[in-house]
Amino acid sequence: xxxxxxxxxxxxxxxxxxxxxxxxxxMKEALSLVGNPEQLVPTVHxxxxxxxxxxxTFLEAIAKEHGLCVGKFMSPCxxxxxxxxxxxxxxxSQAAMDKVFQQMQRAGLSGKLTDFELLTVAxxxxxxxxxxxxxxxxxxxxxxxxxxNVVIPIVSIIPSxxxxxxxxxxxxxxxxxxxxxxxxxxxxxxxxGELPEEAKRVVEQEAIQxxxxxxxxxxxxxxxxxxxGECYRNNxxxxxxxxxxxxMKGTHQANNMALAITAFLEVAATLxxxxxxxxxxxxxxxxxxxxxxxxxxxxIIVDGAHNPASVAKLVETIQHEFPNEAITFVVGILADKDVxxxxxxxxxxxxxxxxxxxDNSRAMAAEQLMALSNAxxxxxxxxxxxxxxxxxxxxxxxxxxxxxxxxxxVRNRLLIEDA
Numbered sequence: 001x002x003x004x005x006x007x008x009x010x011x012x013x014x015x016x017x018x019x020x021x022x023x024x025x026x027m028k029e030a031l032s033l034v035g036n037p038e039q040l041v042p043t044v045h046x047x048x049x050x051x052x053x054x055x056x057t058f059l060e061a062i063a064k065e066h067g068l069c070v071g072k073f074m075s076p077c078x079x080x081x082x083x084x085x086x087x088x089x090x091x092x093s094q095a096a097m098d099k100v101f102q103q104m105q106r107a108g109l110s111g112k113l114t115d116f117e118l119l120t121v122a123x124x125x126x127x128x129x130x131x132x133x134x135x136x137x138x139x140x141x142x143x144x145x146x147x148x149n150v151v152i153p154i155v156s157i158i159p160s161x162x163x164x165x166x167x168x169x170x171x172x173x174x175x176x177x178x179x180x181x182x183x184x185x186x187x188x189x190x191x192x193g194e195l196p197e198e199a200k201r202v203v204e205q206e207a208i209q210x211x212x213x214x215x216x217x218x219x220x221x222x223x224x225x226x227x228x229g230e231c232y233r234n235n236x237x238x239x240x241x242x243x244x245x246x247x248m249k250g251t252h253q254a255n256n257m258a259l260a261i262t263a264f265l266e267v268a269a270t271l272x273x274x275x276x277x278x279x280x281x282x283x284x285x286x287x288x289x290x291x292x293x294x295x296x297x298x299x300i301i302v303d304g305a306h307n308p309a310s311v312a313k314l315v316e317t318i319q320h321e322f323p324n325e326a327i328t329f330v331v332g333i334l335a336d337k338d339v340x341x342x343x344x345x346x347x348x349x350x351x352x353x354x355x356x357x358x359d360n361s362r363a364m365a366a367e368q369l370m371a372l373s374n375a376x377x378x379x380x381x382x383x384x385x386x387x388x389x390x391x392x393x394x395x396x397x398x399x400x401x402x403x404x405x406x407x408x409x410v411r412n413r414l415l416i417e418d419a
Contacts, residue, residue, distance in 0.1 A: 001360075002115055003080035003408075009118075012101040014110045016118040022145035022168060027117055031150060033107040034121060037128035041071065042271065043135045043153040044263055047143035047183045049176070050310040051159030051193060051256050054248060054289055056136050058260030061283035063134055064088060066264075066273055071127035071135035073120070073148070076404050078290045079412060085123045087130045092122075100125040116140050120147040134267060142169050144182020155266040156183045156190040156212075159259055161199040162309035167336065177202035189213040191262050193255055215262055223258040232258055237265045241277045244284050249293045250317035257284055291407050293317055296414055299392050302400045302407045306334070308341045314401060318349045328352045328391065328398040330384055332406035335364040342402065343373050354381035358406040385413050 001018060009015060031038055044059065046052045053074055063070045072086040082091040092100075100122045104110075109121065120140075127135045137153070139146040142165065161177050169179045177199035184190045184206050192203060194217055207214040215221060221234040223244075231242040241261070246253055261280060268275050288294075291304040293314070305314040318327060327350040333339050346353075353375045355366040366380045381387055384400075388410070391398040400410050 005081045008101045012105045017114045037124040040128045041135045043151045045153040046157045047139035047180045048159040049162040054256040055259045057289040058287045061287040062264045065279035065283040068133040071132035073123040074138040075140045117147040142179035144179045154270045159193040173198040181206035191215045252313045304404045311345045330400045331402040332356045332358045333402040334362045352377040360405045
């Protein structure tokens with residue numbers, strides 16, 4: 001369920017299914033009915049297990065600092081359906097959403113798509129209506145059969161690959177990589193982060209078949225820590241920029257930053273833009289993302305870590321930011337995730353856990369989560385709003401993690417209560 005999407009569906013009598021149906025046939029037919037807006041805007045396409053949102057955020061900031069009007073489509077939402085479609089950092093307005101739904105209604109799209117497919121079409125229409133200079137498109141699940149995989153991008157980005165959505169994408173790294181590599185297009189470059197060897201081989205093979213240049217973090221470009229911040233180097237473009245100061249926490253964000261700078265150099269070359277080191281430095285400093293180690297009220301942090309790979313990065317960030325400090329976790333997890341591995345990782349930095357129920361049909365019950373936990377201090381938490389407010393008052397660092405859907409609920413309720 002995508003919050004507030006049903007309002008527009010009901011208001012404009014545009015029906016879609018709340019299910020996952022991998023495949024592009026319906027999308028291509030629907031887009032042709034609305035004039036193929038996805039072909040009217042230059043794009044960058046991102047797929048991967050973790051790092052998509054952060055890489056996209058860095059890239060958006062860099063493009064905006066160079067004066068480009070930037071469209072952004074991402075998932076899932078943090079607040080509601082509006083924030084999944086943005087132009088220059090502004091969520092689509094109700095008036096603009098009404099306009100694209102009216103376009104879809106008149107084109108006869110009702111009953112032809114799933115919810116996410118419908119939203120993807122809405123994003124392309126909004127970007128076309130807004131005359132954006134570049135659209136950054138994040139795959140919802142996988143890549144090959146994802147509804148976003150109808151674009152021919154300037155460049156594709158695959159930040160990471162790990163096991164996820166195994167019921168749809170397969171239960172091996174190779175099968176997951178096959179889906180992620182599906183976003184690679186003929187003779188269009190692909191930029192990759194640090195991938196497991198098994199996954200990297202699949203991506204490299206796909207790139208060779210598509211005659212797509214492949215640029216790999218740590219080989220074709222890199223980022224290193226110096227006494228004056230971080231330094232980015234790119235062998236292909238013979239480009240170097242030093243004194244980069246990130247606001248986004250975590251050493252893994254250095255890699256996401258490097259991916260974004262590399263992608264922008266490809267975009268700049270295609271759009272005939274001269275990269276500005278000053279603009280890139282300012283963009284890296286400005287870049288921030290909701291739900292990525294975000295302190296929403298004093299001492300209360302929410303993080304969208306929801307699989308072992310992202311949780312491992314969260315643990316690393318906690319160890320770096322709060323060494324030898326007591327941490328409390330508030331956790332809720334979807335039942336189709338690797339729950340036990342997630343808990344084992346979080347237990348490396350805390351022995352104090354509260355488990356919560358949240359509104360999602362796939363959520364594992366808090367009682368069941370508590371039973372799987374090895375923590376000695378653990379309980380089911382019913383009123384997390386009051387608890388988190390008290391933790392803030394007591395100046396006790398507390399981290400909410402485990403599911404983006406939980407994070408959204410906590411963030412919305414806590415900020416409303418605290419307003």
